[in-house]
Amino acid sequence: MPITLKASYFSANSPNSSSFHEDSLIEISDNGQITNIIHQTASEYSERLSAARQHDHLITLAPGHFLLPGFIDLHNHAPQWPQAGIALDRPLADWLNHYTFPLEARYADLDFATPVYQDLVTEMLANGTTTALYFGTIHNSANLRLAEICSQAGQRAFIGSVAMDNPDQTPDYYRDASPEEAINKTQTFVQAIQDTYRNGFIQPVITPRFIPSCTTETLQQLGQLAQSQHITVQTHCSESDWEHNYVRERYGHTDSEMLQSFGLLNQHSVLAHATQLTTTDQSIIKTEQAAIAHCPISNAYFGNGILPAHELLNQGIKIGLGSDIAGGYTPSLYANLQQAVTASQIRQDGVDATIAADQRGVANSRISAKQAFYMATVGGATSLGIQAGAIESGLLADFQIVQAPPRFASLTPDEQLEQLLFRHTRHQIKAVYVQGKLVHEKEHNWYE
Numbered sequence: 001m002p003i004t005l006k007a008s009y010f011s012a013n014s015p016n017s018s019s020f021h022e023d024s025l026i027e028i029s030d031n032g033q034i035t036n037i038i039h040q041t042a043s044e045y046s047e048r049l050s051a052a053r054q055h056d057h058l059i060t061l062a063p064g065h066f067l068l069p070g071f072i073d074l075h076n077h078a079p080q081w082p083q084a085g086i087a088l089d090r091p092l093a094d095w096l097n098h099y100t101f102p103l104e105a106r107y108a109d110l111d112f113a114t115p116v117y118q119d120l121v122t123e124m125l126a127n128g129t130t131t132a133l134y135f136g137t138i139h140n141s142a143n144l145r146l147a148e149i150c151s152q153a154g155q156r157a158f159i160g161s162v163a164m165d166n167p168d169q170t171p172d173y174y175r176d177a178s179p180e181e182a183i184n185k186t187q188t189f190v191q192a193i194q195d196t197y198r199n200g201f202i203q204p205v206i207t208p209r210f211i212p213s214c215t216t217e218t219l220q221q222l223g224q225l226a227q228s229q230h231i232t233v234q235t236h237c238s239e240s241d242w243e244h245n246y247v248r249e250r251y252g253h254t255d256s257e258m259l260q261s262f263g264l265l266n267q268h269s270v271l272a273h274a275t276q277l278t279t280t281d282q283s284i285i286k287t288e289q290a291a292i293a294h295c296p297i298s299n300a301y302f303g304n305g306i307l308p309a310h311e312l313l314n315q316g317i318k319i320g321l322g323s324d325i326a327g328g329y330t331p332s333l334y335a336n337l338q339q340a341v342t343a344s345q346i347r348q349d350g351v352d353a354t355i356a357a358d359q360r361g362v363a364n365s366r367i368s369a370k371q372a373f374y375m376a377t378v379g380g381a382t383s384l385g386i387q388a389g390a391i392e393s394g395l396l397a398d399f400q401i402v403q404a405p406p407r408f409a410s411l412t413p414d415e416q417l418e419q420l421l422f423r424h425t426r427h428q429i430k431a432v433y434v435q436g437k438l439v440h441e442k443e444h445n446w447y448e
């Protein structure tokens with residue numbers, strides 16, 4: 001059934017600007033697309049309002065509630081959900097070998113995988129995340145189960161079957177046996193997803209874990225596959241000192257240079273972290289129109305640096321936000337957008353008070369709440385090439401309905417948005433829609 005939402009909403013237009021409209025009518029078609037938005041000033045406003053009321057299509061948000069676009073998580077390791085919040089004091093290589101690989105190996109067992117994936121997807125929707133780009137494991141059966149769970153729960157998902165076959169950097173018990181196995185498994189997974197979800201609600205992703213875990217042959221063949229089939233690619237890129245230096249030692253080049261040479265960089269590629277990029281890397285990423293998944297919470301533990309988000313946004317490089325479950329401890333993109341702003345402020349000011357203030361930090365690093373909001377919404381949608389991320393006619397109706405904190409003084413729309421984003425708790429997300437369908441409802445009091 002088509003619906004009309006009468007709502008006050010915020011939506012990002014560009015990194016530096018967002019719009020606010022009060023009590024607009026947002027008309028949504030049967031197939032979950034926003035077909036029309038009528039603002040209060042429009043001449044047909046009252047006519048459309050009574051028509052929606054007459055046809056019983058109207059849903060009016062209760063006072064103090066706002067509509068925001070659904071958030072898009074550009075980097076999430078679904079199988080690491082049981083490990084969220086654990087062992088963040090370990091260096092990356094240690095964390096992978098002692099915690100992550102043993103855990104991911106357990107997904108050979110669907111009875112282990114199923115309740116984890118169900119819980120994660122439910123939690124993500126309750127946090128307002130309407131689309132996610134997931135790493136699975138090396139097991140196609142568990143990856144397909146994750147796809148089924150996302151589809152049933154109504155979360156739009158991009159899912160990768162992880163390729164990792166380098167015996168030097170992966171354990172015996174959790175590795176693709178050969179490049180042939182890594183490639184065949186990827187192809188089978190891509191085909192299975194494309195055959196099952198013909199409407200594209202769930203999409204397959206080519207997923208070399210990262211350069212250290214993969215042999216050169218696998219990286220080359222996955223690159224050929226990505227180029228011939230125009231499928232989304234996800235991987236980690238220059239994510240820590242150890243990882244960045246490993247690739248330089250192995251190839252004499254950086255991650256970005258090597259990913260480009262393998263054919264793994266294009267307008268469908270999403271690169272996680274990227275805290276160690278050189279200026280040449282930045283221009284390669286820009287030229288190839290690849291995107292960066294900024295994971296500020298995870299970066300604080302494993303990144304050995306703070307992503308220059310402000311600089312990258314100014315250069316017009318595509319950036320979205322990622323939770324990086326479980327290098328990040330929370331699936332909330334609110335927590336990540338707050339951290340993105342906080343980390344950028346720390347980058348600007350510096351951290352060592354014994355150094356003179358004018359030499360302590362990196363000037364012009366701070367990003368605004370608006371820029372973080374843009375990354376969580378439009379930035380993510382642009383990176384994945386989906387028609388979502390904003391509240392605009394023609395886009396998909398992916399929304400979250402959020403209750404504002406009590407207001408004691410009048411606020412401008414910009415201040416209201418900032419407060420919604422920064423004083424957020426998960427309990428304020430009252431309802432979530434994906435493609436016009438209600439997929440999460442905390443309680444019924446969000447509409448009149």
Ligand SMILES: [Zn+2]
Nearest residue numbers: 077236272324
């Ligand atoms: Zn990751």
